[in-house]
Amino acid sequence: MILYYPFYFLFLYYFGVFLPLCDSGSSDPEIQRFSGNLSHSDDFKLILRDGDFLIIGAKNLIYNISLTSFETVRRLEWYPSEQDLDSCVLKGINKEKRCQNYIRVLALKSDGGLFVCGTHAYRPKCRDYVQTANGYEYRNETPGDALCPFGPDQNNTAIFAETKLYAATPTDRAGSLYSISRLPLQTRPSDVLQLNEPNFVNSQVYGKHVYFFFRESAVEFSNCGKVIYSRVARVCINDQGHPSFKSLWTSYHKVRLDCSIPGKFPFQFNELQSTSDIIRGSYSGRDPVEIFYGVFTTPDNALSASAICAYTMGSVQDIFDNGRFLGQERFNSIWAEVPESQVPSPRPGHCVPDSRATSDARVIFTRDKPLMAGSVRPLFGHPIIIQTNPRFRFTKITVDPQVETVSGSRFDVIFVGTTDGHVLKVINSASNAPNGHENYNKTLPVVIDEISVFPGKPILNLLIYRTIYESKLVVVTDSEVQAMPLSKCEKRANSCGKCVALQDPYCAWDISRSLCTSARLRIWNRDNFVQNVEEAWDNRCPDGRPPGPNDPGGGSDVRNGDRLATGDRHSLGGSPPLTAERNSGTDETTGSNCEIATSQCFSSDTLAFGIVTSVVSSLVIGFILGYIFSHRCKKEDPGVCSPYADGRAYLDHRTLSRHLPNDTYGGLGVPAINKPINLVLNVPPKNGKNANSSADNKPIQKVKKIYL
């Protein structure tokens, strides 16, 4: 039965979310806004930091805005030519919505110039801009095929490495062809082994390679229906191709990124949505490593769930450098690991001084066997945080690496955007747990804050701007860019206990000034500041008491959510109780796809049983709690009605922030409300529909499609 434990939480959550919306309308002086064209949406998406300036790729325009004042310093217009516009419209494509020049590649050149590509009314073009005294000028315009997508919805990524552009993009109008290229080198068009309906997410330069992150149809899994897998691929920066294989990469290989809840039947988050930059940090007392974070979701037609997993670059490199290659003997035969004896030398994927001089056999091997066996397992062995609210998924992620606390420990502060316009601020509070076997894979996610930035609109991009003078978070949706403080210590806590309970690495209680502050001064004057990110309380705070499991109302008032928080953390991302049940038989370190396939196909009965049990129990619990609360709410001010103490427990957090009557915190903070706590909040929504009844069939239908 313990197997179904996570599903319990999935469904409890499912029924706990039909809540009234409380949008933030107030304007906060600490928020800076940039809206560009006020009458038409600029279709913001792409941003690039240039020192203290932000370059924004928009529709027919590139803005250069100051990150300090958030005002436009320069603007560059690039409309599609009449001719291209006409031929686009003639093809029956919507003129206003698609036949424009959507800027999709922005790269700074070492000479200060700006390399730009745009969809240019479905005829992509690139330009090399230089700055002049009165604006920008371009030297030449080149075709953008294989560098830039054709349409505004196609997903691409591009990066400069050693003065050359590496691009991963769809390469035709319909989006049915795609490539990873550094012209003239390219992946083989229409070769499903190399790329199979990919959606590109990010690219990074690391060591001797350029890495590409994407999701695609899993060719090794195709006999069990279509499944999307997440991948990381890489090519050598010094790849020069091979004369017998014109324009083909000689170093392109890829491997699956695994983000799953381990167990006998792992719960998979297969669809990569975003990755962070590669950062360096130290975790659980281990030696410093380079890692990146990724946001993964379930498929659109499945139970809505998102997760964040971290990976070390070491584990990625290890698979490319030492793992097995996957191959098929004939077109339809099963996928199997290629025996080491058949692997040519020097090993495919290693960067050789001159790829043109290597053997044909080595290039053929690389061309025909781009996929590595197995998958990259996440750091800690499981996701750092999982969320299962059906109203939204995670979209973009950015990380402020290794933020130092008063005690000298360091935390990665993760900011993640959602499809409904929120930004979550998350840490793994166990990332500094002392070195030891029991702590090795421990994670304790804490959602420090949930900020409603663009209610109802997806967050399309995030960026952290940090200098010695100021720091801010830049958040992008299609019609607006906002900048906001990374923390709001003073507004969110007015006492020592509350300040420490925020568990925010940026916030510490200043004893001499009696203030919850993010002042960087704390690093140099540690004795004057109280902070305890790991435990959320400190005995120097008069209003801070340690929370105890048998002390439901105990601790400082802001600790009330802890019981729930701890429960969630364990099921929603802490070391899952099923870890012990992990069955090495389903370990995907081999190319035995049929084994994987059968275990997933086979598991459906088991899952179905778990799901049904969970649905029924959730309905019952939800109904009882909903009934209790609907009665309470009638009596009290809706703002105080929320049973949640503060927002740290993820489940209650968003409900509370939506529940605040007049948004005194600009949607940015959640004050503590001293009320008892409960598992599910079912408050009648403002439209009068009963929360329990709105949980009737919709989610259950959705549920039926999942993995069954």
Ligand SMILES: *[C@@H]1O[C@H](CO)[C@@H](O)[C@H](O)[C@H]1NC(C)=O
């Ligand atoms: C806003 O966009 C519309 C349509 O693209 C354009 O006609 C107008 O000139 C733009 N306004 C400004 C101030 O750029």
Ligand SMILES: *[C@@H]1O[C@H](CO)[C@@H](O)[C@H](O)[C@H]1NC(C)=O
């Ligand atoms: C943006 O504008 C600033 C100020 O004029 C300038 O220094 C910077 O080079 C510009 N960046 C780009 C990429 O045009």
Ligand SMILES: *[C@@H]1O[C@H](CO)[C@@H](O)[C@H](O)[C@H]1NC(C)=O
């Ligand atoms: C691009 O990515 C977004 C976000 O994952 C997705 O919603 C969209 O469908 C993708 N576009 C295409 C053409 O697949």
Ligand SMILES: *[C@@H]1O[C@H](CO)[C@@H](O)[C@H](O)[C@H]1NC(C)=O
């Ligand atoms: C931690 O997780 C890794 C990756 O899943 C696993 O190989 C390792 O055995 C785990 N270590 C402990 C001590 O549980």
